[in-house]
Amino acid sequence: MKCVLRDLAWAKNSRPGEDAPRQILVGTYAPGTLIGKLCAQDGVIPPPGKESYRLRVTSDRIYAVANTPRGVLYAIHSLRQIFNQAKTTGFIRSLEIRDTPYYAFRAVCVGEGEYISSVLPEQPERNLEQRWTELAQFLNQLCSYKLNTLY
Numbered sequence: 565m566k567c568v569l570r571d572l573a574w575a576k577n578s579r580p581g582e583d584a585p586r587q588i589l590v591g592t593y594a595p596g597t598l599i600g601k602l603c604a605q606d607g608v609i610p611p612p613g614k615e616s617y618r619l620r621v622t623s624d625r626i627y628a629v630a631n632t633p634r635g636v637l638y639a640i641h642s643l644r645q646i647f648n649q650a651k652t653t654g655f656i657r658s659l660e661i662r663d664t665p666y667y668a669f670r671a672v673c674v675g676e677g678e679y680i681s682s683v684l685p686e687q688p689e690r691n692l693e694q695r696w697t698e699l700a701q702f703l704n705q706l707c708s709y710k711l712n713t714l715y
Contacts, residue, residue, distance in 0.1 A: 588626045592636055603629055610635065615712065616664040619643060621656055634712070638663065641708050671713035672706055 591599045593610050603609060608627045610618040617630035617639035628639035642661060650656045706714065 586624055588628070590628045590636060590640065592633060593629045593631055599629065603627065611662050611664050613664050615668075615710075616662075617642075619646075619659070619661040619663075621646070621659045623658065637707070638710050641710065645708065665710065665712075669713060670711045671715060672711050673715055674702075
């Protein structure tokens with residue numbers, strides 16, 4: 565995963581001079597790379613593990629870093645949840661999250677009668693595009709819970 569360093573277009577109602585993070589740093593940590601140097605400079609080293617990540621919000625940067633792309637995905641979902649809360653409260657507090665999954669296998673079983681059959685063409689009440697959209701929304705919701713297996 566490539567390093568992404570962007571200026572943050574903060575909330576629409578923000579005023580100049582407010583203390584809001586100006587950069588978001590998202591990516592996999594590797595020493596010697598840009599993201600590795602910036603993380604080492606600020607002491608933001610992700611915990612070991614395939615799905616572990618570290619999320620830190622400071623006054624000038626937001627870090628979402630991990631050792632693997634899957635860990636970065638989980639960090640982004642946590643950051644997305646924080647942004648959704650910020651829509652209500654109007655601000656994001658400084659925070660730090662170091663997350664390592666307790667279980668390697670976190671799954672959900674989708675029965676035929678629940679979602680899979682809802683995308684089959686035998687149901688004429690909804691068109692196929694609507695049914696696939698519903699399934700995609702369901703899978704997106706599962707990812708926000710950081711589940712890693714669907715069966």
